[in-house]
Amino acid sequence: MEIALIGIGKIALDQHVPAIAASPDWELAATVSRAGTVEGTPAFTDFDELLVTRPDIRVISLCLPPVPRFDYASKALAAGRHVMLEKPPGATLAECHALTELAKQNGVSLYATWHSREADKVADAKAWLASRVLRSLTVTWKEDVRRWHPGQDWIFEAGGLGVFDPGINALSIVTEILREEIHVRDATLVFPENRQAPIAAEVAFHHPQAQVQATLDFRQEGEQTWSIEAVTDTGTLLLTHGGARMFIDGVEQGASQDGLSGEYPRLYAKMAALVQRGGLDMDLRPMTHVADAFLLGRRETTAPFHF
Template sequence: MQIALVGIGKIALDQHVPSIAASPDWELAATVSRHGTVDGVEAFTDFDAMLAARPDIRVVSLCMPPVPRYDYAAKAIRAARHVMLEKPPGATLSECHALADMAAAQRVSLYATWHSRSADKVQAAKAWLAGKTLRKFTVTWKEDVRRWHPGQEWIWEPGGMGVFDPGINALSIVTEILADPIHVTSALLEVPENRQAPIAAKMAFHHPTAEVAMEFDWRQEGDQTWSIEAECDEGTLALHDGGARMLVDGAETGDETSAALSGEYPRLYARMSELVRAGTSDVDLAPMRHVADAFTLGRRELVAPFTE
């Protein structure tokens, strides 16, 4: 199937383009971007022009920041194109629900992707936790914003989510592997004096049997930390490197050399192919609900200004 990629930035070039190129299901037929292109692929700078010029392209993958994404997705759906959304699927829950309703009315597929759910060991962790009695659950997600989002000012603006841009990856794993639902009970959001969005967050959650706490921080230097640890009556589980590694009772399971993002985006594109062929959608907004609740309940604390 032919697909158009909209928003040719770092994540598109690092993950989307190679995944499409390696897939037997997809052909990258066009790009839309004001600044980036892909060698050998027809390039547009205007989305409306691409939709008009290429009615043969039935699928669109949107990789731009979340705030402008709704307008692009709505145009694509109205043009009867199937739509794949980079995470987070939008700037607000309301617009994501609106897109889901539009897609259903137009009978096109809509896929709200969560790439961290496709990490190597996430499904194994979900299976291990099933049926066990959870007592303590701790998430530590600390990375360096300078390394992963250089010069991307939009992440600090309203709708950019700040540290929840990576933190929502952790939440996407948590909402996949836990059998019991959780919800935010308290949050502390650290906001730089010169920014609109938080650079760090600490949260507590309600769970039927366990103490659940999460800490996100965008100021981490050196080794990056993407870890989830679960203590159960029946043993302990740890996911490291964003779900690429899994330890049970301290012992490594499987291959220890998997890269943190290895395989995630190829699995997303395989899933999108399944959805289009089946004529169905996948729009799970659970991770976004937790972010919205953290902003609603969060106590804001001003911290030192942040500059790259």
């Protein structure tokens, strides 16, 4: 199937383009970007022009920041195109619900992707936890925004999510592996005094019998930390490296995977299957937790942040 990639920035070039190139399901037929291009691929700077001149491209993958994404997604859906959304699927929950209804009205597929759910050991962690009683779950998600989002000021603007841009990856894993539903009960959000989105956060969740909490920080230097520890009645599970490695009571399970290995290829395989069978995949639970953290969170101010 032919697909168009919209927004040719770091994540598109690092992950989407290689995943599409390696896939037996997809051919990258066009790109839309103000500046970025992919060698050998027809490049547009205007999305409306793409929709009008390339009706043969039936699938659109959106890699734009969350705030402008709704306008592009709604145009694509209204034009009868299937749409794949980079995380988070929108700037607000209301936008995501509106896109869902628009996809239904036009009989096309819509996929809210959560790439961290496709990390190598997430499915194994879910299976291991399924038969155990959770006592506590602790998320520690600390990374260097300068390394992963160099110069991307949008991430600290209103709607950019700040530290929840990576933090939502952790929440996508937690909502996938836990048997029980959770919801935010308390949060503290740390805002640089010159920014509109938090650079760090502490979030506590309600769970039927366990203590569940998350520590998120965009100021981590040196080694990056993306871990989830689950203490149960019969042992302790630890996911590290964003879900790529898993330990049970300190013993690593299976071969380790590096970084985002396999995550985006699995997303594109799922999108191909979704388009072929029809339907929607719009799990908004991770985004609901972020929205609730903003609603409930106490605001603290810290020193200005500059890239």
